[in-house]
Amino acid sequence: METILYLAHPEDNGALGRTALEALAAAKALAAGLGAPFSVGLLGGSVQAAADSIAACGAAAFFAAQGEALAASRYSTDAAACEALCRAAGATLVVAPATARLARCLPGVAQRLGGRVDSNCTGLTVENGAPLVSRWYYRQRMVAAQIREHRPWIITVAPCCFLAEDGQGGSASLQAVDLPAVTPRTEVLGIDAPAADEQTIRPEAEMLLVAGAGWTKKQADGQSHPDKAAEHILGFLDRTKASLGSSKSLVDLSGEGQSVLPFLTHLHQVGQTGATPRHKKGLATCCHGEEPHVVGWRFITERRAVNLDAGCGWAQGKADVLYVADAFAVMAKVNELLGK
Amino acid sequence: MSYHIVVCGSIVPDPLQTLEPVAGPGGPALKNEMMLPAVLDPWAAHALFEAANLAKNVPGSKVWLVSVGPKAKLQQVMMHVAQKVPFELVVMDGPAGGFVEAADTAAALAKAVEGITGLDKGKLLLFGGWSSASRGTGATLQILGELLGVTEQFQGVDELRPADDGSFEVKERIEGGGYLRSRCAGAPAVLGWATGNLPEPPNNPQVGMQNMRLIMPALQKAQPAAVGAAGVAYKAVELPGTRRQTRIVKDTPVDDIAREIVEWIKG
Numbered sequence: 368m369e370t371i372l373y374l375a376h377p378e379d380n381g382a383l384g385r386t387a388l389e390a391l392a393a394a395k396a397l398a399a400g401l402g403a404p405f406s407v408g409l410l411g412g413s414v415q416a417a418a419d420s421i422a423a424c425g426a427a428a429f430f431a432a433q434g435e436a437l438a439a440s441r442y443s444t445d446a447a448a449c450e451a452l453c454r455a456a457g458a459t460l461v462v463a464p465a466t467a468r469l470a471r472c473l474p475g476v477a478q479r480l481g482g483r484v485d486s487n488c489t490g491l492t493v494e495n496g497a498p499l500v501s502r503w504y505y506r507q508r509m510v511a512a513q514i515r516e517h518r519p520w521i522i523t524v525a526p527c528c529f530l531a532e533d534g535q536g537g538s539a540s541l542q543a544v545d546l547p548a549v550t551p552r553t554e555v556l557g558i559d560a561p562a563a564d565e566q567t568i569r570p571e572a573e574m575l576l577v578a579g580a581g582w583t584k585k586q587a588d589g590q591s592h593p594d595k596a597a598e599h600i601l602g603f604l605d606r607t608k609a610s611l612g613s614s615k616s617l618v619d620l621s622g623e624g625q626s627v628l629p630f631l632t633h634l635h636q637v638g639q640t641g642a643t644p645r646h647k648k649g650l651a652t653c654c655h656g657e658e659p660h661v662v663g664w665r666f667i668t669e670r671r672a673v674n675l676d677a678g679c680g681w682a683q684g685k686a687d688v689l690y691v692a693d694a695f696a697v698m699a700k701v702n703e704l705l706g707k
Numbered sequence: 708m709s710y711h712i713v714v715c716g717s718i719v720p721d722p723l724q725t726l727e728p729v730a731g732p733g734g735p736a737l738k739n740e741m742m743l744p745a746v747l748d749p750w751a752a753h754a755l756f757e758a759a760n761l762a763k764n765v766p767g768s769k770v771w772l773v774s775v776g777p778k779a780k781l782q783q784v785m786m787h788v789a790q791k792v793p794f795e796l797v798v799m800d801g802p803a804g805g806f807v808e809a810a811d812t813a814a815a816l817a818k819a820v821e822g823i824t825g826l827d828k829g830k831l832l833l834f835g836g837w838s839s840a841s842r843g844t845g846a847t848l849q850i851l852g853e854l855l856g857v858t859e860q861f862q863g864v865d866e867l868r869p870a871d872d873g874s875f876e877v878k879e880r881i882e883g884g885g886y887l888r889s890r891c892a893g894a895p896a897v898l899g900w901a902t903g904n905l906p907e908p909p910n911n912p913q914v915g916m917q918n919m920r921l922i923m924p925a926l927q928k929a930q931p932a933a934v935g936a937a938g939v940a941y942k943a944v945e946l947p948g949t950r951r952q953t954r955i956v957k958d959t960p961v962d963d964i965a966r967e968i969v970e971w972i973k974g
């Protein structure tokens with residue numbers, strides 16, 4: 368029989384994040400499907416509040432690795448803590464959210480345990496009494512469903528693929544795990560995050576606005592208008608609190624010394640060599656590309672595009688609606704209608 | 708303090724190619740895999756450019772590119788990559804497609820790294836892409852680090868800034884467009900790169916000629932690597948199928964379009 372461990376960490380505010388609560392749902396469903404027990408393993412500076420918030424989730428036990436060394440995210444200490452949690456639980460299957468923190472250390476933990484890892488899984492079900500995961504290959508160009516004999520098996524689940532567990536609070540009694548002595552040679556200095564009002568990457572937003580290189584191209588008057596483009600894009604983000612994504616071409620323009628939109632960085636890039644956001648709605652503006660380019664919004668549920676070109680490759684067969692129109696004019700009006 | 712920078716990277720099908728899965732003898736494969744034009748895996752390529760830049764700025768440093776891949780295809784790709792920056796190639800001849808295990812690839816890479824003559828592990832920086840454009844697990848480098856006993860590890864790196872005392876600062880991508888900033892006391896360390904901040908270096912035929920002198924013998928010497936996916940059963944491998952019926956709105960006043968978009972946003 369399988370022994371399942373749900374592994375997670377609280378965010379800076381002490382609570383479990385959305386991706387962690389989604390992974391909990393995945394772990395619970397897996398346990399139910401296999402008729403196997405599951406326990407919870409938490410790592411962090413202090414994990415009691417996070418444990419309490421899911422105390423009634425049905426876990427057989429709550430294991431905790433906590434302390435100052437685990438307050439910040441760092442490979443050596445995180446890997447040691449996760450290894451200890453997996454061993455304490457005697458886990459054959461580990462389900463964890465694919466957060467930056469766990470994505471970094473869990474492959475190494477799998478190696479330490481003599482196990483295997485499948486990362487960024489977008490589906491987790493039970494078929495013929497065994498776990499079946501689905502995940503993407505070749506940068507969102509191919510999807511596979513697979514089973515694995517090897518145990519322990521660590522599975523990380525991608526954000527926005529499961530409905531988050533909610534409202535199962537209480538008071539959890541924690542079992543502390545023994546942590547091996549680790550002398551990290553890495554000191555965490557802190558987090559560089561954009562100020563709240565400059566934040567344009569918002570993973571939790573309802574909507575994604577994708578900006579393409581067209582925003583910086585010469586327009587009908589023979590001029591380019593980056594200032595206007597910035598005003599329209601930022602105005603839209605300000606009004607809708609949408610997240611901003613960009614095509615590769617647009618972020619690469621800065622490397623070529625062209626006039627660009629200064630608020631765009633490589634972190635905004637979506638697609639094959641960028642992020643794969645998962646917002647409910649997406650509006651692509653001034654983007655163009657064939658199939659391999661448009662993976663940037665493969666996981667966006669409802670998709671619309673604005674482009675001057677009726678043959679727009681981001682839209683044909685991939686968007687629900689393509690507005691053949693000047694994005695400068697459309698977005699100015701959209702922003703006006705959205706008001707302040 | 709100088710560095711011995713080992714960049715791990717292999718080849719992937721050109722991102723502009725359309726891929727089609729087929730059932731191969733050892734599991735899923737790509738249709739006409741050996742015929743598809745290939746490129747150096749993009750994030751690993753960024754790692755290589757960052758490595759060369761670091762080696763240029765820290766005298767006495769050296770760069771190796773260690774690759775597990777089919778040597779015939781590697782040779783083609785190297786004709787191009789060799790022109791970019793100076794490095795020494797180390798090859799293990801084996802599959803580099805998506806449907807192989809990260810653990811197997813890491814084991815083969817570990818063997819190759821262990822075999823590098825003159826490599827000082829005290830100076831070792833293990834570079835690579837933070838995930839490949841084939842398998843996309845983001846696991847190989849961590850496993851390799853563990854196999855080599857390197858437990859200072861960073862992923863999604865966009866910046867490495869060395870200090871005179873051998874320590875360095877690293878910026879790793881985290882959620883929400885933020886960066887985690889850390890200082891590592893020094894080598895050895897593992898760094899999985901995102902894009903970094905350097906543009907692709909222009910071709911330099913002289914560098915190309917120098918590199919090729921070592922690349923050809925490295926390819927000839929390549930040992931076979933036992934890399935596969937034992938223990939994994941792929942129940943289905945498919946292209947994302949659903950095509951949408953795109954409604955095209957043309958010759959419509961901007962005001963009407965804007966109103967429709969706003970209704971959709973609010974709906």
Ligand SMILES: Cc1cc2nc3c(=O)[nH]c(=O)nc-3n(C[C@H](O)[C@H](O)[C@H](O)COP(=O)(O)OP(=O)(O)OC[C@H]3O[C@@H](n4cnc5c(N)ncnc54)[C@H](O)[C@@H]3O)c2cc1C
Nearest residue numbers: 579580581614615616638639640641653654655675693694
């Ligand atoms: C190794 C590699 C990796 C890649 N990875 C990625 C990736 O991760 N993400 C990605 O996006 N691409 C990626 N690509 C693909 C590539 O960079 C594409 O060319 C790019 O995405 C397309 O850029 P674009 O849509 O911004 O600009 P363009 O192709 O220049 O399109 C601009 C569009 O804007 C329209 N336009 C101009 N002005 C207006 C206006 N006023 N109103 C409305 N429309 C207007 C034009 O009609 C045009 O269609 C990759 C390619 C390679 C080789």
